[in-house]
Amino acid sequence: MKIASFKPPRVIQIHNIEKRYILSLCSLTLFTPLYAYEPRGRIRDFPNIGLPQGSEVGIGFIVALIVLPLGFWIIRSSKDSSYGGCLGMILMGVGIIALLPLLAWLFSIINLVVGIGFLIFIALAIIALVYNLLNKK
Helix, strand or coil, rough: CCCCCCCCCCCCCCHHHHHHHHHHHHHHHHHHHHHHCCCCCCCCCCCCCCCCCHHHHHHHHHHHHHHHHHHHHHHHHCCCCCCHHHHHHHHHHHHHHHHHHHHHHHHHHHHHHHHHHHHHHHHHHHHHHHHHCCCCC
C-alpha cells in the first residue's frame, strides 16, 4: 500500500545549491552592518590621515630614483670595505623611506579597485543566482 505524498510544484522547489546561495546572501545582508559598526559611527577601522600631496610624492620619487641606484652601486663596488657597504645600506634606506608617500597613494588606489571589484563580483553573483532560479528546467 502506497501512501500519497504531496510535492510542491517544480517552480517552487528550492534545491540545496539555491538554499546555500540564499542563506549566504541573507547572512551577508544581515550581519555585515554589525561588523562595520563602531560606537563613534565610523565605518573604517583605520584612521583617515589623508594622502600626501602631489609635490611630496614627486620629490620623494625623484630622491628615491637617485638614491636607490647610488646605494646599490656603492654596495656592489665595495666588496672589501665595510664602510662602503654601510653607506650603501643607509642610502638605500633613505630611498625606501622617500618612496613611502608614493606607496600610500598606490595602496589607496589598490584599495579602491579591490572595493569596486568586490561590488561587481557580488552584483554578478546575484544576477547569476536570479538567472539560475528563473531558467531552471
